[in-house]
Amino acid sequence: MRVKDRQMQMNRKELEAFAKEAAKGIKTPEDLNDFSRMLRK
Incomplete structure (x- = not known):
């Protein structure tokens, strides 16, 4: 897995965690x- 792919995967997981908490x-x-x-904004 390339570095950029790993970064995107981390960002996706962080975003999903944020969305679940916000929901x-x-x-x-x-x-x-x-x-x-x-x-x-």
């Missing part, structure tokens, strides 16, 4: 909209 706080459509806006 715990999303209870309403408004929460989802707020989270989506935050990601686009």
Whole structure:
């Protein structure tokens, strides 16, 4: 596996962990909209 592939794999795992943790706080459509806006900033 090339270095770049390993870095992408790590980033994907970190992103998945972040998304799972963030999803715990999303209870309403408004929460989802707020989270989506935050990601686009």
